[in-house]
Amino acid sequence: MAVCIAAVFLCxxxxxxxxxxxxxxSGIAAAKLAAHQGANAVVIDTSMTIPVSxxxxxxxxxxxxxxxxxxxxxxxxxxxxxxxxxPGIAPHAPLRAISRARNLALCGELQFAWEQTNNPxxxxxxxxGKTTTTTLIEHLLRMNNRNAMAVGNIGVxxxxxxxxxxxxxxxxxxxxxxxxxxxxxxAPDIAIILNxxxxxxxxxxxFANYVTxxxxxxxxxxxxxxxxxxxxxxxxxxxxxxxxxxxxxxxTSKKCDGAFVWGDNIMLSEQQQxxxxxxxxxxxxxxVHNQYNSMAxxxxxxxxxxxxxxxxxxxxxxxxxxxxxEVVGTFRDVQYVNDSKATNVNATWYALGSYDKPIVWIAGxxxxxxxxxxxxxxxxxxVAAIVCIGEEQQSIFNxxxxxxxxxxxxxxxxxxxxxxxxxxxxxxxxxxxxxxxxDMFTNFEHRGETFKRLVGHHFAQ
Ligand code: UMA
Numbered sequence: 498m499a500v501c502i503a504a505v506f507l508c509x510x511x512x513x514x515x516x517x518x519x520x521x522x523s524g525i526a527a528a529k530l531a532a533h534q535g536a537n538a539v540v541i542d543t544s545m546t547i548p549v550s551x552x553x554x555x556x557x558x559x560x561x562x563x564x565x566x567x568x569x570x571x572x573x574x575x576x577x578x579x580x581x582x583x584p585g586i587a588p589h590a591p592l593r594a595i596s597r598a599r600n601l602a603l604c605g606e607l608q609f610a611w612e613q614t615n616n617p618x619x620x621x622x623x624x625x626g627k628t629t630t631t632t633l634i635e636h637l638l639r640m641n642n643r644n645a646m647a648v649g650n651i652g653v654x655x656x657x658x659x660x661x662x663x664x665x666x667x668x669x670x671x672x673x674x675x676x677x678x679x680x681x682x683x684a685p686d687i688a689i690i691l692n693x694x695x696x697x698x699x700x701x702x703x704f705a706n707y708v709t710x711x712x713x714x715x716x717x718x719x720x721x722x723x724x725x726x727x728x729x730x731x732x733x734x735x736x737x738x739x740x741x742x743x744x745x746x747x748x749t750s751k752k753c754d755g756a757f758v759w760g761d762n763i764m765l766s767e768q769q770q771x772x773x774x775x776x777x778x779x780x781x782x783x784x785v786h787n788q789y790n791s792m793a794x795x796x797x798x799x800x801x802x803x804x805x806x807x808x809x810x811x812x813x814x815x816x817x818x819x820x821x822x823e824v825v826g827t828f829r830d831v832q833y834v835n836d837s838k839a840t841n842v843n844a845t846w847y848a849l850g851s852y853d854k855p856i857v858w859i860a861g862x863x864x865x866x867x868x869x870x871x872x873x874x875x876x877x878x879x880v881a882a883i884v885c886i887g888e889e890q891q892s893i894f895n896x897x898x899x900x901x902x903x904x905x906x907x908x909x910x911x912x913x914x915x916x917x918x919x920x921x922x923x924x925x926x927x928x929x930x931x932x933x934x935x936d937m938f939t940n941f942e943h944r945g946e947t948f949k950r951l952v953g954h955h956f957a958q
Contacts, residue, residue: 512537513576516601518592519583520544520551520562523606526656527581528560530613533660539575543568543592569595577601581609584650584675587700605679607672610655612682616662619797620649620670622677622714623691623733625847627651628838629782630691630790631671632818634797637811638667641803645669650676667801675700678710684717687800688742689725689793693732694843708732718742723800725793728753745800747792749785756792763792765805774805781815783822784851791815820945822848828956830922835952836929837945842867845931849875855924856880857916859909861887862932862944869896872931876901882919884912888936909937909944913951926952 517528520542531538539561547564555562563571572595580596580603587593596603611618621630631647638645644666648658650673658668670685674697677683693711701707711732715724720741727733728746737744745755756765756774763774780791791812798808817823820838827833832854839845840862849856849872858880867889876883882902885893886909894903902919906912916926928948938944 513578514539516541516577516580518580518586520547521583523654524583526654527606527609528555529558530656530660532558532560539563541568541572581606582679584673604681605676607655607676608680608683610659614659616664617667618670618685619667619687620672620685620714621689622672622711624694624696626691626786626790627671629818629821630793631669633790633794633815635669636815637794637798637808640811641807643667672714674707674710677713680713682717687723687797688715688718690733690736691789691793692727692730712736715740715742725796727789745796747789747796749788755796758788775809779813781813782817784847786847820941822851825949825952831920832925833952834925834927835945835948836927837941837948839929839931840933840941842871842931845929846872846875848927848929849879852925857882857920857924857926859884859912859916859928860893860931861885861889862930862934863936864889864932881924884915886912887932889932909947910951913955917955
């Protein structure tokens with residue numbers, strides 16, 4: 498069907514194509530933005546199973562759609578003014594390889610969308626904490642009467658936001674390494690690098706390539722722009738040696754130009770002046786990693802001249818992101834926390850270090866070559882008992898059963914019941930799976946919703 502319509506279109510159109518690779522969220526949004534601006538847009542996708550509704554949506558917007566086996570042939574054959582790629586299409590994927598071999602000008606959806614807007618942009622990257630910090634900055638700006646919209650990897654492509662937002666909106670962009678890999682002139686007013694540890698290596702090919710992609714967040718910034726770096730993370734902090742923008746820092750271990758933890762307080766240092774912003778314990782979010790996220794947001798907010806007294810109340814009231822250390826409730830003096838977004842061991846490492854009370858940890862799901870050794874220390878220190886579920890149930894059980902009380906549960910319902918029976922007053926039941934959700938659930942959101950519902954039912958009885 499797509500191919501027949503393609504033939505009709507091809508007869509009618511002679512301008513070179515603007516080719517968009519990928520018919521997911523970002524490809525569709527980029528194509529609509531391009532078509533809106535009069536480009537001869539075509540979306541190309543190698544999948545054989547794209548829903549009919551996607552095809553209808555694109556064709557309804559006057560956008561040509563080529564899918565399946567014809568995709569590569571089309572890209573090989575036709576004339577393109579430019580190619581815009583979706584972030585999930587890896588550099589070694591056939592569509593990217595053909596574009597390279599044909600020497601076609603290629604950029605990513607983030608770059609394309611950024612070219613179409615003059616709105617202020619704050620971009621956040623890092624291996625962990627991007628979503629929380631993006632949401633926190635959006636919250637902070639809104640609490641202080643600024644229009645702000647969280648976009649990018651968080652789920653709303655910048656292309657979509659550009660089409661609908663007014664000129665006063667600040668785009669707070671969660672920028673993944675995939676998105677940054679394909680920018681060329683992208684230069685946000687404020688860029689933040691929270692931390693860089695190995696991740697997505699099969700996509701980037703090496704850790705060095707991954708770091709290079711992350712550093713593209715500031716590569717085109719001007720001296721009037723701001724770059725905020727984690728002073729305690731060498732791969733982030735080293736960016737200062739090549740940045741042209743104004744560099745500010747956050748640290749939990751030393752004084753720096755920016756925000757830092759000193760004693761019990763979060764401090765701000767600007768133009769040689771230090772001020773106490775707030776006690777660490779008053780932050781709305783728990784854990785050391787959230788001190789970095791909060792301080793990054795603090796420095797960004799100061800860069801857009803929000804008064805620190807107003808920033809303080811925003812940092813106190815922020816309740817976090819759904820499914821990320823989300824407090825479900827406190828029942829019989831036990832706090833229940835949903836951290837279903839922890840789909841890897843690293844995310845769970847942060848979660849297990851976030852509480853100063855004993856944890857009954859519900860863990861498991863589908864593994865991804867999980868290396869549990871990296872959790873040994875934090876489990877030893879903070880975990881009272883482990884409830885093991887999902888495909889990783891036996892592995893987790895075997896890993897800790899000689900050191901900690903471990904029980905197995907066949908369903909999440911049984912896991913909640915077991916955890917509730919084990920947990921002593923003044924403790925936390927933490928659902929932080931360290932695994933993917935696909936063995937038992939549609940996605941991590943479905944898993945988190947289920948956990949919250951089961952906890953609610955258990956205590957309603
Ligand atoms: N496709 C091909 N050929 C290929 C590979 C893929 O045609 O070789 C097609 C697929 O058939 C599919 C489309 O490309 O139709 C998917 O494109 P995509 O993977 O870029 O997915 P989008 O729906 O556009 O979502 C992307 C981000 N996905 C990825 O980076 C994998 C979303 O981040 C993001 O929210 C969205 O754009 C809006 O900006 C998700 C993600 O997992 C949450 N990100 C990674 C992460 O957080 O770890 C980086």
